[in-house]
Amino acid sequence: MSLFSRLLNRGEPASGRVAKDRLQLVLVHDRIRISPAQMAAMKDELLAVVSRYFDVDSDGVEITFTQSKRINRLVAEMPVLSSSRRGCQG
Amino acid sequence: MGRVITITSGKGGVGKTTATANVAAALALNGHKVAAIDADIGLRNLDVVLGLENRIVYDIVDVVEKRCRVRQALIRDKRMPELCLLPAAQTRDKDAVQPQQMVELCDELREMFDYILVDSPAGIEGGFKVALAPADEVLIVTTPEVSAVRDADRVIGLVEAAEKGPARLIINRIKPDMVRRGDMLSTEDVLDILSVELVGQVPDDEAVVISTNRGTPLAMDGAHPAGRAFSNIALRLSGVEVDIADDMKPSGGLLSRFLRFVR
Numbered sequence A: 001m002s003l004f005s006r007l008l009n010r011g012e013p014a015s016g017r018v019a020k021d022r023l024q025l026v027l028v029h030d031r032i033r034i035s036p037a038q039m040a041a042m043k044d045e046l047l048a049v050v051s052r053y054f055d056v057d058s059d060g061v062e063i064t065f066t067q068s069k070r071i072n073r074l075v076a077e078m079p080v081l082s083s084s085r086r087g088c089q090g
Numbered sequence B: 001m002g003r004v005i006t007i008t009s010g011k012g013g014v015g016k017t018t019a020t021a022n023v024a025a026a027l028a029l030n031g032h033k034v035a036a037i038d039a040d041i042g043l044r045n046l047d048v049v050l051g052l053e054n055r056i057v058y059d060i061v062d063v064v065e066k067r068c069r070v071r072q073a074l075i076r077d078k079r080m081p082e083l084c085l086l087p088a089a090q091t092r093d094k095d096a097v098q099p100q101q102m103v104e105l106c107d108e109l110r111e112m113f114d115y116i117l118v119d120s121p122a123g124i125e126g127g128f129k130v131a132l133a134p135a136d137e138v139l140i141v142t143t144p145e146v147s148a149v150r151d152a153d154r155v156i157g158l159v160e161a162a163e164k165g166p167a168r169l170i171i172n173r174i175k176p177d178m179v180r181r182g183d184m185l186s187t188e189d190v191l192d193i194l195s196v197e198l199v200g201q202v203p204d205d206e207a208v209v210i211s212t213n214r215g216t217p218l219a220m221d222g223a224h225p226a227g228r229a230f231s232n233i234a235l236r237l238s239g240v241e242v243d244i245a246d247d248m249k250p251s252g253g254l255l256s257r258f259l260r261f262v263r
Helices: A003-011 A015-032 A037-053 B016-029 B046-050 B061-063 B099-110 B128-134 B144-162 B175-181 B188-193 B206-214 B225-237 B243-249 B254-262
Strands: A062-068 A071-077 B003-008 B036-037 B083-086 B116-118 B137-142 B170-173 B197-203
Touching: A003 B170, A003 B206, A003 B225, A015 A071, A015 B144, A015 B188, A037 A062, A062 B175, A071 B170, B003 B016, B003 B099, B003 B170, B016 B046, B016 B083, B016 B116, B016 B137, B016 B170, B036 B046, B061 B099, B099 B116, B099 B128, B116 B243, B128 B144, B137 B144, B144 B188, B170 B188, B197 B225, B197 B243, B206 B225, B225 B243
Parallel strands: B003 B116, B003 B137, B036 B083, B036 B116, B137 B170, B170 B197
Antiparallel strands: A062 A071
């Protein structure tokens, strides 16, 4: 829950909503069978690769799984700091 | 040729046996020939829920080990002559029946019945696999709770992997007041999370406890909300379209409310 919506809502969200959010999160991991540690390692490796080509704001990187109709999708969000493309090192 | 429908859940205690007993009773009351198989070997319960525990002579293990013929082990319900129970063995363990034996047994029953309902044990181990092996279709029972929904998701995946899918869902023990307050996962929430087809939603109903105490399936008496929901599920299984919202309607007019009151 974001700070903004928390300010709007004040109180705690309804427990049914909490249950749904928690379930969606836990099922992502159940379904893909990857541990949080493996996720973190993958994030670091992805970041390392992309950083060879772009200046990436490493604090803003978000790797998430989304799902619809029982199909999982890996979504990587990496904020690029400058529009200038780095020289290819290879 | 009869259809084999396996009822399973992953998590225990969500109402698999209650659902099996009531859907079986409702199908039988609609004139279909139904066999209900208790596949929970070692933890026999479908017999007591159906009120047939005093009539058991042979069980499923006797049949697969060829100590009796399947007709000798089947118990015909005198209240609903279209319904037969094949009880589990109580003193054996789960591996007393192998998947292939279950397939052969159900193939024999297909010749005699329109529907063969298999009440699966909880869990995802051997007993579940035995119950899954003969299935033409699979119904997953869950309740609107995080643990039950999580386990249901796991089982839905296993059913798909076994090429028995897509499984369909029964959401049991919904408390409409709590859903309204936002304190219970709604049917829509559960379907959002699991992305499967719903075959019925069953309101929480004290009458289920009472009917289980007595060994009289609720579906035999349409006056109770849960009984009505199970009857609707039976209709949907036999191809009749019933609005899913009808499952949660407080059932009965004044007369049936009065009858419930005086009983």
